[in-house]
Amino acid sequence: MNTRKILTGQFDPVNHWYPKSLNATIHPMVNFFMNLSKDQLIQRYCHLHPLVHKDGLREILSYKPKHYRLAGTDLIHVTTERGMRQMVVIENNSCPSGQKSMPLLDDYKEQGGYRVFVDETIKAALRGKRMISGCLAVLYDKNPMEASGYAAALADSFDEPVYLVPFYQNDENPDVRVTGQAIEIRTEEGAWLPARMIFRYLTQRPWNRLPISTRTIIFNPIICCLAGGRNKMVGAKAYDLYNAQLEGTGLKIITPETIWDVSKEEIPLWVAKMGGKAVIKIPYSNAGQGVFTIVNQKELDAFMEDEYPYDQFIVQSLIGNYQWSSVSAVGRFYHVGTVPGPKGRSFAADFRMMIHATDKGYRPLSVYGRRAKTPLSDQLEVGDSSWDMLGTNLSFKDEKGGWDSETARLLLMDRRDFNRLGIGLDDLVDGYIQAVLSTIAIDKMACQLLNAKGQLKMKLFRSLNNDPSLIEEILIT
Numbered sequence: 482m483n484t485r486k487i488l489t490g491q492f493d494p495v496n497h498w499y500p501k502s503l504n505a506t507i508h509p510m511v512n513f514f515m516n517l518s519k520d521q522l523i524q525r526y527c528h529l530h531p532l533v534h535k536d537g538l539r540e541i542l543s544y545k546p547k548h549y550r551l552a553g554t555d556l557i558h559v560t561t562e563r564g565m566r567q568m569v570v571i572e573n574n575s576c577p578s579g580q581k582s583m584p585l586l587d588d589y590k591e592q593g594g595y596r597v598f599v600d601e602t603i604k605a606a607l608r609g610k611r612m613i614s615g616c617l618a619v620l621y622d623k624n625p626m627e628a629s630g631y632a633a634a635l636a637d638s639f640d641e642p643v644y645l646v647p648f649y650q651n652d653e654n655p656d657v658r659v660t661g662q663a664i665e666i667r668t669e670e671g672a673w674l675p676a677r678m679i680f681r682y683l684t685q686r687p688w689n690r691l692p693i694s695t696r697t698i699i700f701n702p703i704i705c706c707l708a709g710g711r712n713k714m715v716g717a718k719a720y721d722l723y724n725a726q727l728e729g730t731g732l733k734i735i736t737p738e739t740i741w742d743v744s745k746e747e748i749p750l751w752v753a754k755m756g757g758k759a760v761i762k763i764p765y766s767n768a769g770q771g772v773f774t775i776v777n778q779k780e781l782d783a784f785m786e787d788e789y790p791y792d793q794f795i796v797q798s799l800i801g802n803y804q805w806s807s808v809s810a811v812g813r814f815y816h817v818g819t820v821p822g823p824k825g826r827s828f829a830a831d832f833r834m835m836i837h838a839t840d841k842g843y844r845p846l847s848v849y850g851r852r853a854k855t856p857l858s859d860q861l862e863v864g865d866s867s868w869d870m871l872g873t874n875l876s877f878k879d880e881k882g883g884w885d886s887e888t889a890r891l892l893l894m895d896r897r898d899f900n901r902l903g904i905g906l907d908d909l910v911d912g913y914i915q916a917v918l919s920t921i922a923i924d925k926m927a928c929q930l931l932n933a934k935g936q937l938k939m940k941l942f943r944s945l946n947n948d949p950s951l952i953e954e955i956l957i958t
Contacts, residue, residue: 552835571737722922
């Protein structure tokens with residue numbers, strides 16, 4: 482698969498939405514949520530959280546990021562034994578999917594969130610900005626359905642061709658090269674063109690192919706990945722640092738208890754501290770890869786027997802059923818789960834809240850849910866796979882090493898699926914606030930990690946994430 486030139490007028494919804502979501506009708510409550518004004522969101526949230534300062538929340542929802550303009554936050558709807566329900570941030574994603582799973586808010590705007598993002602985020606950010614001469618491009622290594630949707634929306638919005646370019650990790654002759662001045666794209670005719678702006682959908686270790694500093698403008702730039710959008714290690718520290726700044730506002734990023742900078746040899750000690758149940762993460766993986774749920778000695782032994790490409794890990798408290806969740810410093814969270822179906826089965830589920838930067842601050846762009854493969858059991862039986870019961874990511878690698886999705890587990894925000902999720906308007910608002918807080922934390926970390934010339938402060942980065950295997954991968958130009 483090589484570079485394709487996408488022309489104006491080529492956007493076709495059939496190519497950019499899952500068949501399941503193409504003709505779905507948005508649930509009225511979700512539509513209402515997506516159209517709430519900033520004032521309405523503030524009034525409602527502060528009414529339910531009276532200790533939150535309205536002015537502080539207004540400042541946060543008006544935040545204009547310097548780097549992180551498109552984010553997807555994965556959230557779990559949890560509760561405690563006392564019935565305190567809340568949205569918990571699992572991770573933040575700097576190359577999020579979501580458009581192909583989101584029913585249209587307006588049937589007459591067939592480009593949906595693709596065009597909203599291009600017009601309200603990319604165009605707004607480029608307005609008045611000095612740029613080099615060159616083309617527009619979309620780079621991707623996964624999810625061609627959405628990558629091509631962005632390319633077609635860009636072509637229509639800017640009224641010029643857009644180059645859609647695959648850029649895989651191990652491609653020996655890619656159609657992308659980095660020069661001292663810019664990132665260049667090889668066209669279908671074999672000519673090399675500088676790119677003035679790139680929308681990046683590179684999900685697999687993007688820092689080993691694109692530089693941190695370049696005259697080509699990138700959405701999102703690589704620093705967003707290293708600061709927490711793809712790097713769970715630094716992301717966890719970014720949340721902690723921002724929570725310290727939020728002291729006294731009544732606001733906080735809520736996450737599972739997280740232990741970072743853990744060597745492989747230390748992992749059994751931390752798992753034991755959490756009651757023998759935990760989640761182990763390779764900090765730099767995505768799409769459900771490199772995440773291991775541990776609920777018994779067999780699963781821990783299986784993890785310890787394997788070899789991994791990196792030297793450090795994250796250990797988090799596990800959110801399962803009440804009978805078999807981790808015991809953390811703040812108590813025991815467990816999945817609210819989907820509403821039981823006719824067979825009485827409930828499934829673990831998560832939510833992807835996708836937000837984008839606009840002139841008025843971060844706004845919700847799309848929402849969808851995902852459920853696990855097998856029902857959430859009250860008691861674990863011998864032979865049960867905790868991952869099948871808790872893992873919700875839809876992406877998987879096929880036999881040829883390519884990516885595919887298990888769309889049967891996709892939960893749309895439509896009239897049918899939404900009712901199965903057991904959430905309401907206030908849960909959506911809560912998830913949106915958590916998404917904004919976690920995204921701001923990463924943008925602030927990205928600002929801290931760059932010097933005045935836009936280059937990575939390597940000493941600071943090493944102090945936060947001293948993993949030699951990762952640092953060797955970073956392309957410094």
